[in-house]
Amino acid sequence: MSTTPPTVLPPTQVLPIENLEQLVTYSTEKRASDVHACLDETVALRIDGDIGREPIVTGQAFFNDILNRLTPEQKTNFTNKSLAADFACNCVGWDMRCHLFKADNRPILAIRFMRGHIPTMDDLMLPKAFQDIIKQGRPTGMILVTGYTGSGKSTTLAASIDWLNHNSALHIVTLEHPVEYRYNPKMSVIRQREVGRDVVTFGHGMVDAMREDPDVILIGELRDAETVKAAVSAAETGHLVFGTLHTRTAGSTISRILDVLPADERDQVRTMVASSLLSVIGQRLVPRIGGGRVAVFELLLNCPAVAGAIRENKPGQIANEIAVKKDMGMIDFDTCLVDYVRKKLITPEVAIETSDRPDEIRKRLGITIRPTAPIGGGASPLSAMRR
Numbered sequence: 001m002s003t004t005p006p007t008v009l010p011p012t013q014v015l016p017i018e019n020l021e022q023l024v025t026y027s028t029e030k031r032a033s034d035v036h037a038c039l040d041e042t043v044a045l046r047i048d049g050d051i052g053r054e055p056i057v058t059g060q061a062f063f064n065d066i067l068n069r070l071t072p073e074q075k076t077n078f079t080n081k082s083l084a085a086d087f088a089c090n091c092v093g094w095d096m097r098c099h100l101f102k103a104d105n106r107p108i109l110a111i112r113f114m115r116g117h118i119p120t121m122d123d124l125m126l127p128k129a130f131q132d133i134i135k136q137g138r139p140t141g142m143i144l145v146t147g148y149t150g151s152g153k154s155t156t157l158a159a160s161i162d163w164l165n166h167n168s169a170l171h172i173v174t175l176e177h178p179v180e181y182r183y184n185p186k187m188s189v190i191r192q193r194e195v196g197r198d199v200v201t202f203g204h205g206m207v208d209a210m211r212e213d214p215d216v217i218l219i220g221e222l223r224d225a226e227t228v229k230a231a232v233s234a235a236e237t238g239h240l241v242f243g244t245l246h247t248r249t250a251g252s253t254i255s256r257i258l259d260v261l262p263a264d265e266r267d268q269v270r271t272m273v274a275s276s277l278l279s280v281i282g283q284r285l286v287p288r289i290g291g292g293r294v295a296v297f298e299l300l301l302n303c304p305a306v307a308g309a310i311r312e313n314k315p316g317q318i319a320n321e322i323a324v325k326k327d328m329g330m331i332d333f334d335t336c337l338v339d340y341v342r343k344k345l346i347t348p349e350v351a352i353e354t355s356d357r358p359d360e361i362r363k364r365l366g367i368t369i370r371p372t373a374p375i376g377g378g379a380s381p382l383s384a385m386r387r
Contacts, residue, residue, distance in 0.1 A: 088178035129329025206230035250300035
């Protein structure tokens, strides 16, 4: 027989949170990246990648405050239509995106905080070869930013768009759900459209965008065949298109973007992707020495060999091309992890845990695994580092 640990602390030990301002102030002082608030439960915060409970509780007054902040359409979605609502807002100086939903018939609010300012590409330590593409004047083609939810894709996109905004006279159209970073137009004209508020779907937004004289189009997510085909077509016809996917590697990204298409259209679009792709940048956030997190990157750049692998439907060759074309500026996750260890940005343990090939990381860092001592033979260290 097992018992479930309580999720609510005794009332005398918790601080009631009655509105969003109180919750945001508390959470940002703790340096949280995400917040999970459920009716009559202690709040959970994600700090440096880990979730833990806090001695604060959100009751009905808090959720009444949230409901009062929704638009009539969002309130209808939450109460009647989809039983969920997505919205972005600014509270006590913090931009955030929020998802209100129900579980066990109780309202729950999930919050992700955005940075208070748009960081530069150098701030994020984006690979030089990637930055060179953005800075080459008026690039055209497709750039895909990939990684799991919470890996920093939106921030990488924002840094790239903001560089263009400050350095090029362009018309930039973004399609987002919801709008996360707000840009202050400098040299460029920027139109930010929120799916569900300003446009019905990403696909409809792409159709509209092509009628709006765009130079750059940012698509929050390539999630369906209509959007993928429109994005690839825009990239082929002289536009710079940014898109995101929730994929783990560059090879799987190419497969995913084609898998959403009907089988009889894949060969044609595969050829278009091979000719229009500029790069795929994948990223993962890992704990940084001294606190916080840092993004590690994989960077694929298009070249004749990569384009050939795409056209011939051989995604397995893409990882090999990254490995042998490092002189072009391509980089794999393992190389980035090892570089960060040597720069003392992350620990060897983090690099080993993050890598898909931990033994390769150990080899590059000179870490050997010693056999465990026989039973009764005394303790023996499992690993040692040779410098």
